[in-house]
Amino acid sequence: MERPAVSPRPDPVTATPVLSARTLVKRYGSRTALAGVSLAVKAGELVAVIGPNGAGKTTLLSLLAGLAAPDEGEIFGPAGKVGWVPQGAAVYGRLTVRENLELFAQLEAVDDPERRVAEALAACALEERAAQRAEALSGGLKQRLNLAIGLLADPSVLLLDEPTTALDPRQRDNFWSILSGLAGAGTAIVYTTHLVHEAEQYADRVLVIADGELLFEGSPGALAAAVGAQGLDFEQAFVRFLHARGH
Numbered sequence: 573m574e575r576p577a578v579s580p581r582p583d584p585v586t587a588t589p590v591l592s593a594r595t596l597v598k599r600y601g602s603r604t605a606l607a608g609v610s611l612a613v614k615a616g617e618l619v620a621v622i623g624p625n626g627a628g629k630t631t632l633l634s635l636l637a638g639l640a641a642p643d644e645g646e647i648f649g650p651a652g653k654v655g656w657v658p659q660g661a662a663v664y665g666r667l668t669v670r671e672n673l674e675l676f677a678q679l680e681a682v683d684d685p686e687r688r689v690a691e692a693l694a695a696c697a698l699e700e701r702a703a704q705r706a707e708a709l710s711g712g713l714k715q716r717l718n719l720a721i722g723l724l725a726d727p728s729v730l731l732l733d734e735p736t737t738a739l740d741p742r743q744r745d746n747f748w749s750i751l752s753g754l755a756g757a758g759t760a761i762v763y764t765t766h767l768v769h770e771a772e773q774y775a776d777r778v779l780v781i782a783d784g785e786l787l788f789e790g791s792p793g794a795l796a797a798a799v800g801a802q803g804l805d806f807e808q809a810f811v812r813f814l815h816a817r818g819h
């Protein structure tokens with residue numbers, strides 16, 4: 573696959589936040605899924621959200637995406653400019669790649685749908701697959717279509733829930749090339765993953781969440797340093813960190 577050109581991306585240290593949230597709380601009945609999480613994401617920044625099963629990662633992203641409302645706290649974001657890439661591709665198998673994009677563009681009432689569909693196809697290197705039915709796509713291509721749908725509204729922030737879990741290493745590499753290109757062009761990217769080396773490899777900043785609480789925010793190296801695990805494999809450092817924090 574041809575890699576997209578990567579332009580120098582905004583410096584995430586100095587860039588302006590494009591999305592921020594203050595003390596988000598979300599409860600499901602008596603269960604507190606998020607217990608007061610705050611964050612700020614800047615243009616061109618790649619942020620990984622990692623944590624054990626049930627930590628609240630998907631809940632956090634769904635609030636940031638505006639799919640659910642927090643019980644407490646506030647979100648400040650670019651209205652209508654947050655792209656959402658859910659874990660499973662919610663595409664229509666019997667429609668082609670292009671038809672799926674046209675349908676979602678219509679459902680989301682995006683401006684200039686024809687141009688946006690063309691741009692989303694190009695951004696995800698799907699032009700040659702445009703006429704193929706979605707049900708005939710490989711897992712990697714289906715996930716690229718899922719991403720293309722998330723890009724239709726030309727979002728300045730893209731939220732992805734475990735985007736590469738089901739992909740083989742080559743498709744994963746392709747997918748990260750696309751995301752790196754988008755970050756290079758200034759899109760802020762927030763993703764959850766259980767493949768924690770993807771946090772180490774690609775994220776500028778890592779958020780560690782467990783039991784609905786934000787336990788750490790910083791670079792992958794700083795997470796390892798926080799538990800004296802420099803030089804250890806990042807996954808081992810992460811497990812050591814969780815253990816040290818009682819998880």
Ligand SMILES: Nc1ncnc2c1ncn2[C@@H]1O[C@H](COP(=O)(O)OP(=O)(O)OP(=O)(O)O)[C@@H](O)[C@H]1O
Binds near residue numbers: 604623628631
């Ligand atoms: N719709 C819901 N109704 C009730 N409880 C929910 C709902 N969604 C999530 N929860 C609960 O909220 C908590 C956080 O769930 P969430 O899916 O956000 O975690 P996660 O970190 O994404 O987990 P995983 O890594 O397993 O995907 C869990 O205890 C989960 O069971």
